Structures are given as structure tokens and as C-alpha cells.
């Protein structure tokens with residue numbers, strides 16, 4: 001491999017097959033519920049050593065949603081922060097895709113609620129994508145193609161990944177829960193990360209590693225098999241990406257889908273093996289190339305569709321300045337399964353831009369839940385979508401609610417079983 005790290009953004013040799021425009025992530029922001037559980041507390045309650053969750057899985061805290069927080073409210077808050085970070089108005093959005101695997105309705109998409117709550121223009125393509133944790137990436141890559149094809153006509157795309165990850169209390173999956181949303185503004189001449197349109201390595205196969213039947217709130221998973229499926233998908237997607245990539249410039253960092261930190265570590269080890277590295281070299285490489293991306297996810301847990309992008313946010317938050325102009329890798333995995341490996345270049349403006357994401361304050365403005373309170377919340381999960389609205393007369397989501405500086409709350413359902421959102 002040549003070490004071509006001096007090339008400048010946009011003038012690099014790999015514009016991709018679809019476009020020579022500079023396209024990528026212009027701004028990013030996230031939202032989490034206002035409560036979290038310490039994994040050490042959960043370990044004590046489940047009678048396992050805290051080291052199993054903290055070192056063994058690589059998770060320190062997991063976000064827990066209250067009944068008035070759902071994928072719509074989290075998406076809206078993340079999107080609102082993203083528009084603010086980008087200094088853009090809703091009128092500039094021509095495409096809005098929400099990736100989620102915990103949608104609130106079998107028909108009406110989260111994106112429609114978001115459209116109303118943000119006040120997006122009516123001339124805006126709005127839809128929701130589902131493919132387990134891959135749904136957000138499907139949206140992102142669609143948006144890149146939309147821009148590359150010239151359909152944007154000066155507008156931007158808003159991609160929001162939003163989920164509440166739930167496994168049954170007391171199961172092996174319980175410490176790998178979480179909740180949150182990541183929103184990204186995708187545009188030409190991006191200030192955070194320039195992507196390589198048309199150059200992605202895909203891998204798909206039909207496997208039953210993780211699923212959630214229509215009648216269930218909690219996911220079902222074949223845990224160890226899901227780890228194997230993830231690693232097989234990584235190997236397939238990475239090989240395909242290597243075949244397609246026109247540049248031999250190395251990836252100095254890689255962000256992986258993070259169901260829990262240890263999974264990203266296993267993924268990087270597998271990739272290093274594929275590159276012919278020793279285990280010792282792989283461990284050193286992990287510390288430099290992956291660990292910074294796991295710091296924020298370790299405080300939030302699995303947020304399914306948004307997990308990869310929370311890792312990207314974490315990496316840029318900690319290292320954007322030193323990564324300026326450098327090429328990084330991204331790996332997205334969705335059970336079922338679909339995976340994609342792709343790359344991007346950190347822009348010189350990334351450090352200034354990520355400083356607007358409010359990372360520390362978002363995490364600091366949360367309170368710690370005791371385990372009995374968490375368990376009580378989980379017991380009531382099943383009924384939360386049937387809760388009658390406390391304010392049936394409140395305006396339904398829609399143009400009536402202009403974008404405001406406060407996050408909306410899910411306020412139950414009205415007498416026609418429509419979800420009601422109110423501004424706090």
C-alpha cells in the first residue's frame with residue numbers, strides 16, 4: 001500500500017463512479033433518553049461480576065427510555081440539533097429518510113411525524129427504511145446517490161437513525177440494550193466527512209440471527225450465532241470493498257456497527273487477520289484505530305440503526321483535528337442480514353463542525369436509574385403504546401407544531417388510536 005496521506009479532500013483520486021461532486025456528511029447530532037442505567041448496577045442485580053459487562057462486553061452505561069420518549073421524539077430532537085449544528089433551516093431539506101427497526105406504527109412512518117414536528121417543506125421526499133440495524137445506512141447511501149444523481153437541486157438530505165433496543169429482562173441480551181437517535185445532514189461540499197459515492201462493498205444473506213416478531217416489543221436473538229453472522233458479513237463486505245476501491249490509500253481509523261464495544265473489537269481483529277496481521281499487531285491497531293470511536297457508545301449502549309454513526313460521532317469528537325484530510329472506514333451491519341463497508345475522508349472543517357454536536361452536555365444532562373425503577377419501566381413497556389393521551393385536545397403532530405427549542409413528548413393515543421406528540 002502506498003501511504004498517500006497528503007492528498008487533499010475533493011482532489012483525491014477516487015471520486016467514485018456515480019459522481020465527481022464532493023458529497024458526504026455535513027453535520028451530525030444525537031439525542032438520548034434522559035435516563036440511563038449503570039452496567040455495574042445491572043450486574044449486581046443479575047449476580048454477575050461487573051467486569052463481565054464492563055470489560056467483557058465493553059459497555060459502561062445503557063440509555064433507558066421513559067414512556068414519553070419513543071423513536072419519534074428521539075429522532076425529532078436529534079434532527080433539530082443537527083439542523084442547528086449545520087446552521088440550516090428545514091426549508092433546505094429535499095429528502096428525509098428515517099432508519100428504524102423499532103417503528104411506532106405498521107403503516108405510518110416515523111418520517112411523517114418528523115416531517116410535521118420539524119416543519120419540513122411539502123416538496124420533500126419522506127420515507128422510513130427498515131433492515132434491522134442497517135436501515136440508517138440504507139438511508140444514507142440513498143441520499144448520497146440522490147445528491148450524486150443531481151436530484152437535490154441545491155437542497156440537502158436529512159438522515160435520521162432512531163431506535164430503542166430492548167431484550168427481555170434477565171436475558172443475555174439485556175446488558176446490550178440502549179436507546180437513542182443520530183441525525184445527519186447530507187450535502188455537497190460537506191464539512192465533516194466526504195464519502196466515496198458508488199464505492200461500497202455489500203454483503204447479504206438470509207440468516208435468523210436476530211428478529212422481532214410483529215407481536216413483540218423485545219427482540220429475540222441467537223446471540224453467539226449473531227456474532228458469527230456479523231463477522232462473516234464483515235469479511236464479505238470488506239473483500240468486496242477492497243475489490244471495488246480505486247484508491248490504495250490506507251484507512252487510518254475504522255468505525256464499526258457497535259451493538260456493544262467488544263463486538264467492534266472482534267470485528268477489527270477479524271479484519272486485521274484478513275489483512276495478514278498478527279494478533280499482537282491487531283491489538284495495537286485496535287487501540288489506535290477503533291477505541292476512540294467506542295467512548296460515546298459505551299455510555300449509551302446499542303442504538304441499532306444509529307450505532308455506527310454514534311461511533312463516527314465519537315471518533316470525530318475526540319480526534320477530528322488530527323484526522324483532518326485522512327481516510328477512514330465505516331462498517332454497517334444489520335441482522336437478517338445486510339452489511340456494507342465504505343470509506344470517507346475527514347474534512348479540515350470537521351473539528352469546528354463536531355464541536356457543535358453538544359456531546360458532553362447531552363450525556364451529562366441525564367439521570368441514573370436504580371434497577372428497581374428500570375425494571376418497573378420495562379414491565380410497563382408492553383402497554384406504553386396503548387396509553388390514553390393525557391391531553392386529547394392537544395394538536396396532533398403536523399405543521400401546527402413549528403420547530404421549537406424543546407423536544408416533543410409522546411403523550412399517548414387519542415380515541416381513534418392516533419399517536420399524540422406534545423412539546424414539553
Ligand code: CAA
Pocket residue numbers: 049051052053055056057133172173174175176209210221222223224226227230257258259260262263302304333334335
Ligand atoms: N470478566 C471479564 N470478561 C468476562 C467475564 C468476567 N468476569 N465473564 C465473561 N467475560 C467475557 C467473555 O469471555 C466474553 O468475551 P469474549 O467474547 O471475548 O470471549 C464476554 O465477556 C461475553 O461473555 P459471554 O459470551 O459469555 O456472554 P453471553 O453469552 O452472556 O452474551 C451476547 C453475549 C451473545 C453478545 C449477548 O449479550 C447477546 O445476545 N446480545 C445481543 C445480540 C448482539 O448484540 N449480537 C451482536 C451481533 S448482531 C448485531 O450486531 C445486530 C444488533 O445490533 C443486535
